[in-house]
Amino acid sequence: MDQQPPSLLHIHVKLLGFSLHSITPWPNNPSIFYLNGKRISRVEILGVVTSRDYKPNKFLRFTLDDGTHSITCILWLNHLTSPFFASRQPATLRVISDLAKCFADDIQFGKVARVRGRVSSYRGDLQVTVSDVVIERDPDAETLHRLDCISLGRRCYFG
Amino acid sequence: MQEYSVETAIAVIADQGATLKVDTQHLRELSFRIGSIFQFIGELNIQPNNEAILQARTGRNVDGIDLDLYYQSLQQLRQFQAKHMKNATT
Numbered sequence: 426m427d428q429q430p431p432s433l434l435h436i437h438v439k440l441l442g443f444s445l446h447s448i449t450p451w452p453n454n455p456s457i458f459y460l461n462g463k464r465i466s467r468v469e470i471l472g473v474v475t476s477r478d479y480k481p482n483k484f485l486r487f488t489l490d491d492g493t494h495s496i497t498c499i500l501w502l503n504h505l506t507s508p509f510f511a512s513r514q515p516a517t518l519r520v521i522s523d524l525a526k527c528f529a530d531d532i533q534f535g536k537v538a539r540v541r542g543r544v545s546s547y548r549g550d551l552q553v554t555v556s557d558v559v560i561e562r563d564p565d566a567e568t569l570h571r572l573d574c575i576s577l578g579r580r581c582y583f584g
Numbered sequence: 585m586q587e588y589s590v591e592t593a594i595a596v597i598a599d600q601g602a603t604l605k606v607d608t609q610h611l612r613e614l615s616f617r618i619g620s621i622f623q624f625i626g627e628l629n630i631q632p633n634n635e636a637i638l639q640a641r642t643g644r645n646v647d648g649i650d651l652d653l654y655y656q657s658l659q660q661l662r663q664f665q666a667k668h669m670k671n672a673t674t
Contacts, residue, residue, distance in 0.1 A: 467642070575660050
């Protein structure tokens, strides 16, 4: 019996910008996308911060450039005021809000950031809704991420 | 980095026999050191005399980078992109 390949739907798929921009929306669910026929919803990307649009207590919109494409990312900073989060526990919301503010401080022009988040579409353009940020200080971080993405692409995503 | 002028904020970077002028006037927080390895992202402007100059938007010092691995990864990337794009059009 043929074994089904593992689903990519609930893992953070490591992608380069040009691969991320090749995904297409799943017709029945706006938070699911096709990557070479496989369903994905979350990604891990890495690149240099090349733009930064900060609206205090609302959001930080920034761009990551990994040399293959620019990727727009949105980090929400409105957890304590938006009705969208009203059903969550206040203590949990405070932790999430504080963490998001730390991430916003970390995201500075010219830094190399590793971002995890959900893929979404906004006004027809792809963007990543950020859930986690790590600032990379290793000068080889971009190279190693590039090689990871190529290797995973050949073995898992496009193989 | 091969040259840097404090007066003009113009740097000259060299890689594998090629050189490029970089206008670093917007990168005030970066300290420039001849011989260090830098990475810049910006807009490439072609001057009336056909000389290219990169208007740097961001820059960072990447001293310690494994350049051999960097070049190999770029080679792998070009092969991967070529195959990926060929598949996308067929």
